[in-house]
């Protein structure tokens with residue numbers, strides 16, 4: 078097999094650095110052409126030197142004068158701002174783009190990658206939550222590979238099957254660090270407590286989304302788009318052991334599940350190796366040492382973000398965009414200790430109520446609705 082030429086967007090984050098681990102293990106198979114990051118210039122420069130990347134981009138314009146940039150070879154190009162990040166998807170010598178940006182900021186890069194005929198390895202679930210109606214028509218089974226562990230699991234369960242013979246998707250969920258808590262107790266938790274996720278070591282935004290179960294809600298909408306199913310065909314189930322990464326149930330009663338250790342390098346690597354499988358840097362599973370497996374209904378009365386996301390997914394159109402924007406603003410406020418965890422779903426509910434939804438028409442329309450929803454969420458949080 079020829080060496081694949083890879084761009085990593087969000088190279089300094091949790092998914093990005095684990096993708097670099099995969100590349101370290103397979104230097105004969107993966108060549109990293111370009112990296113994008115937001116603000117962590119020192120790390121990005123170090124990675125660019127280690128992997129011999131010829132192109133770098135930083136989302137934050139203010140990084141332009143960073144001293145670490147002087148360590149780069151003269152033939153390395155460096156760009157700044159969102160357009161420079163998106164431009165990496167259009168480089169000539171690229172096969173695959175791994176989109177591991179965080180939040181709606183990643184949507185345009187997903188769109189541009191597929192539009193340019195490149196393979197998209199997608200970790201940035203917000204891309205599909207917000208822009209799925211516009212992105213999916215550009216994708217095929219071979220050009221959009223999910224990186225989210227649940228969606229990678231479902232994708233693999235579908236391999237060799239007729240999708241119309243599937244009855245439902247069982248989307249597993251760790252339950253987050255606050256499983257079993259009451260609404261009152263939830264309103265008292267701090268950002269530091271919420272950042273201690275029981276299973277995965279992830280970036281701050283997705284960690285808070287996991288604590289509120291908004292992450293699972295985003296994943297339901299992501300699965301709707303990826304696998305062309307309705308919310309009614311997706312059942313969320315809390316599975317605290319995080320051993321079953323998701324399942325697909327077929328009309329004859331057969332169920333295919335994807336199991337393994339909880340290590341994101343497995344789905345990241347699968348998105349790069351597909352249709353092959355490579356040796357993995359992850360630990361090997363030992364089923365004799367596994368805790369008994371539990372499967373429990375989620376508590377959507379307490380974890381209202383999941384109920385709101387199911388509502389948005391059911392409605393479709395621009396409502397998921399509205400919901401996502403309000404959530405991003407409220408999560409950032411919670412991380413700044415400017416609101417309570419329970420203010421996140423309260424804010425999202427009010428913004429969804431006020432904004433409503435309409436049919437999706439264009440990326441520009443979504444960006445405009447995203448901006449208005451953010452402004453409204455900020456106003457609601459300020460007024461308390």
Ligand SMILES: NC(=O)c1ccc[n+]([C@@H]2O[C@H](COP(=O)([O-])OP(=O)(O)OC[C@H]3O[C@@H](n4cnc5c(N)ncnc54)[C@H](OP(=O)(O)O)[C@@H]3O)[C@@H](O)[C@H]2O)c1
Pocket residue numbers: 086087088089090091092093113114115116117118135136137159162176177178179180182200201202203224225226277278279280281282283341
């Ligand atoms: N972490 C996981 O285990 C996991 C699992 C499944 C799905 N996902 C999804 O993968 C995506 C990334 O998650 P993560 O946990 O890796 O997040 P993260 O650790 O916060 O990393 C985000 C990355 O994006 C960069 N970035 C943020 N805003 C940017 C911008 N405007 N322009 C350019 N770069 C920007 C950050 O750069 P700097 O840090 O340099 O500022 C960082 O490299 C999310 O959509 C998440 O839902 C993550």
